Amino acid sequence: MANYNPKSLKAEEFISHDEILKTLAYAEENKNNIELIDAILEKARPRKTDTGYHCEGLTHREASVLLACEMPDKIQKMYEIAEEIKLAFYGNRIVMFAPLYLSNYCVNGCLYCPYHLKNKTIPRKKLTQEEVRAEVIALQDMGHKRLAIEAGEDPVNNPIEYILDCIKTIYSVHHKNGDIRRVNVNIAATTVENYRKLKEAGIGTYILFQETYHKESYEVLHPTGPKHDYAYHTEAMDRAMEGGIDDVGLGVLFGLELYKYEFAGLLMHAEHLEAVHGVGPHTISVPRLKRADDIDPDAFDNGISDEIFTKIIACIRMAVPYTGMIISTRESEQVRAKALSVGISQISGASRTSVGGYTSEERPHDTEQFDVSDQRTLDEVVRWLMEMGFIPSFCTACYREGRTGDRFMTLCKNGQIQNCCHPNALMTLTEFLQDYATEETKQVGYNMIRKELEKIPNEKVKKIAMQHIEDIKNSNRRDFRF
Numbered sequence: 001m002a003n004y005n006p007k008s009l010k011a012e013e014f015i016s017h018d019e020i021l022k023t024l025a026y027a028e029e030n031k032n033n034i035e036l037i038d039a040i041l042e043k044a045r046p047r048k049t050d051t052g053y054h055c056e057g058l059t060h061r062e063a064s065v066l067l068a069c070e071m072p073d074k075i076q077k078m079y080e081i082a083e084e085i086k087l088a089f090y091g092n093r094i095v096m097f098a099p100l101y102l103s104n105y106c107v108n109g110c111l112y113c114p115y116h117l118k119n120k121t122i123p124r125k126k127l128t129q130e131e132v133r134a135e136v137i138a139l140q141d142m143g144h145k146r147l148a149i150e151a152g153e154d155p156v157n158n159p160i161e162y163i164l165d166c167i168k169t170i171y172s173v174h175h176k177n178g179d180i181r182r183v184n185v186n187i188a189a190t191t192v193e194n195y196r197k198l199k200e201a202g203i204g205t206y207i208l209f210q211e212t213y214h215k216e217s218y219e220v221l222h223p224t225g226p227k228h229d230y231a232y233h234t235e236a237m238d239r240a241m242e243g244g245i246d247d248v249g250l251g252v253l254f255g256l257e258l259y260k261y262e263f264a265g266l267l268m269h270a271e272h273l274e275a276v277h278g279v280g281p282h283t284i285s286v287p288r289l290k291r292a293d294d295i296d297p298d299a300f301d302n303g304i305s306d307e308i309f310t311k312i313i314a315c316i317r318m319a320v321p322y323t324g325m326i327i328s329t330r331e332s333e334q335v336r337a338k339a340l341s342v343g344i345s346q347i348s349g350a351s352r353t354s355v356g357g358y359t360s361e362e363r364p365h366d367t368e369q370f371d372v373s374d375q376r377t378l379d380e381v382v383r384w385l386m387e388m389g390f391i392p393s394f395c396t397a398c399y400r401e402g403r404t405g406d407r408f409m410t411l412c413k414n415g416q417i418q419n420c421c422h423p424n425a426l427m428t429l430t431e432f433l434q435d436y437a438t439e440e441t442k443q444v445g446y447n448m449i450r451k452e453l454e455k456i457p458n459e460k461v462k463k464i465a466m467q468h469i470e471d472i473k474n475s476n477r478r479d480f481r482f
């Protein structure tokens with residue numbers, strides 16, 4: 001059995017099975033230990049400092065105790081603290097994005113994914129550069145500025161050169177006032193050299209879901225193809241960082257293995273990145289297994305209820321307070337609303353999970369990876385967020401100003417977000433309202449912006465933001481951001 005060592009570069013040492021089992025036993029033993037639970041909750045709480053807020057975060061053991069705790073009053077406390085943390089570091093802004101599926105060719109055998117090699121019923125499709133352009137125009141016409149590109153793993157059909165060509169095409173399209181300003185990438189684990197190429201192509205975050213941290217299950221769930229190699233997959237983020245990518249996004253696919261095991265593994269992965277690279281994950285995603293072509297989620301035993309799902313999100317929020325959290329349209333409007341209040345900071349809107357889906361009138365199902373639960377338009381999602389008091393943000397400034405990795409974390413920790421991200425969110429929301437929103441959404445939006453401008457603490461910043469918003473409304477666009 002490998003020894004646990006968060007600083008090791010070996011998957012089996014930084015995600016030690018033995019340490020996870022000990023963590024689960026410790027959490028089970030202490031799940032009714034009120035004194036310990038109160039102390040952990042107290043540790044998680046944000047503290048006011050001269051420059052903003054400070055949060056200590058929680059270790060995987062501490063957070064696992066909270067996750068195991070079933071006392072309703074303590075769970076309620078967890079939700080309150082998670083919300084406090086989110087407001088302290090992210091304010092009421094929610095970053096918007098959409099996935100763009102490039103190709104569903106795949107040589108892997110993942111048992112939960114409809115793109116698996118043996119699925120002969122799903123049509124295979126790969127976008128040409130002309131089709132990528134058309135998809136990007138459709139996404140820009142909705143108002144999207146930030147994409148996550150998705151592709152199956154296939155060295156012949158989807159080599160890195162193809163992915164790089166697509167990124168170049170995406171950044172080159174400027175339709176009307178449209179502009180994709182940040183391309184995040186969710187492709188299979190690859191080499192340091194390829195990560196370097198992605199970095200040079202100007203990607204934002206490199207996202208790779210672990211699917212499961214449980215090695216034995218991982219090998220059963222990925223019986224064939226390059227993804228079968230647990231260590232190569234689990235060590236991918238270290239290679240990505242070695243290749244110069246400093247924003248990486250983690251996630252597990254909930255439903256495959258026991259959620260308490262995955263939760264501990266996920267936090268150990270975050271601790272490992274912090275210990276080795278000095279910066280934790282930029283984002284954590286929380287996908288849940290969905291029905292898809294040739295895939296029946298009921299065939300997997302570890303599905304989780306909406307209540308447990310919400311608790312997981314709140315516990316992640318308390319453990320890694322500076323990490324953004326992403327929820328996709330796999331989840332319904334109701335689940336997303338609750339998740340937003342306990343820690344989610346980024347959501348997708350109007351997603352189509354099929355290859356070429358954005359250029360079809362109807363949401364096509366033929367090549368899709370899973371059916372989406374939240375089927376609203378982007379305009380509807382934006383209005384819904386504002387009606388709940390959230391500011392939908394289309395901002396990509398940090399990435400364009402080089403505020404990535406630990407530079408972003410510093411901004412976040414110093415509480416400068418109110419003078420920086422907040423006005424940027426309002427300015428990009430104005431662009432959205434002006435260019436793409438319905439009259440009803442515009443009205444809700446401009447009311448909100450007026451009130452939110454008043455919250456900018458620095459008077460000079462406030463004045464500049466107000467002027468800039470007026471300029472956008474008067475069609476006087478400048479490439480400006482804080």
Ligand code: SAM
Nearest residue numbers: 112113150152153186187188209253289290370
């Ligand atoms: N092929 C790449 C890889 O291996 O990481 C790219 C990722 S794939 C396009 C995006 C993610 O969708 C997967 O990592 C997996 O977690 C998730 N996924 C696959 N099948 C799913 C299903 N049936 N329901 C929900 N999510 C699914």
